[in-house]
Amino acid sequence: MSLVIGEISYTNMLPLYYYLKRDYLNRIGCMFVPQIPSQLNQAMANGIIDVGGISSFSYGEHVDQYTILPNLSVSSPKSVGSIFLFSKVPITQLDGKKVALTSSSATSVNLLKIILQTFYQMDITYTVMKPDLHEMLKEHDACMLIGDDAIVTLWGLSPEVHRYDLGQIWYEHTKLPMTFAVLAVRNEILQRENERISILYEGFMESKKKCIENNYSEMISSIRKELRGSEQFWQNYFYGLNHDLTERHIEGLYLFFDKATELGLLKKVNTISLWSALDHCHSI
Structure with missing residues (x-):
């Protein structure tokens, strides 16, 4: 059975996917589905997508059904630029x-x-x-x-x-970062797919690390062929983004969920659950 991976088709998510070893992941049964966030949100909710990038708000809507992969997000400390x-x-x-x-x-x-x-x-x-x-x-x-x-x-x-x-x-x-997207897994497949999720998670982390180490230069060259824009523009853009998920990010997420609840946009989110390769998930 394939592990179906959702991939947000915007450049702001690209650092987490750019250096993934897709040939290897395909060989072990991983299949990638690139779509815009709203489409991925719906596909994940319908059980078509197993794991991948979704809107933070969609995670809040399905907080009891999904678990977040730690240290990964699309966030902005201040200006997001897109x-x-x-x-x-x-x-x-x-x-x-x-x-x-x-x-x-x-x-x-x-x-x-x-x-x-x-x-x-x-x-x-x-x-x-x-x-x-x-x-x-x-x-x-x-x-x-x-x-x-x-x-x-x-x-x-x-x-x-x-x-x-x-x-x-x-x-x-x-005075908090804003987290726009997270990497999430449907809970029903966590036990079954722990090994492949572990491999995929390490791939995400390694891709993020490589992009930072080479100042996003290789990825930016690829982006410019499709979208144009100057190298300086894209350098500034990615320097303004953040792909971590620290305690400050989580604090910002809880505040975002609380504000959405106050407006009647979302039910109360009491606990955000993070995946762990050792104990599968823990709550914070």
Whole structure:
């Protein structure tokens, strides 16, 4: 039986996957499925994906069914650089306005609701749309884009459009990192697949380590062939991201879940469970 691995198809997740020994992993029965976060979230919930990158919010929705792989995430200590609110007016003037949300995300969509409704105390009308700046802003006052869609949009953005980095706003109000995605495993396969999960986990950790050691240079060369952008832009982008999952990250996750619960977006998350090769999982 294959171990099906979800792979978020955005560059912000790439350091965890870039140096994986895919030929070897394929030989031992691992199969990779690259999709945008919202698709992976649904596939994991439906039991189609066994392990891999999902939105942090989706983990919160299925906290009793999933376990997180430790030391791995897509996070930002401050600015994330690829999750933006683009607005026709300053953010302080959005009360009572209409905001278009990308259909690609879960964490970022709910983070924006927390920011606008809790941090700024605004009443907003939301619409979920496909990620396209011009279409989204035709009938809306602002829109949110994430990942590579946000990066490419940023490069061609009109100076008249205001832009706000959601990671930066979160940090300014909480002084904590924001974790947008985690690597999670469905609990029902943990016992059965402990050996392959262990091999995969070591691969993720080694890939992250290699990217940091060579300053992301090899990976950036590959990215530029597809998305363009200067080497300096991508260096700055990856230096601004973080792929760890420390106690501070967990503290930020609990706060994010609590804020989502206060708005009725999520049921209360009491315990975050981390996988361990020795005892399979432990709670923190």
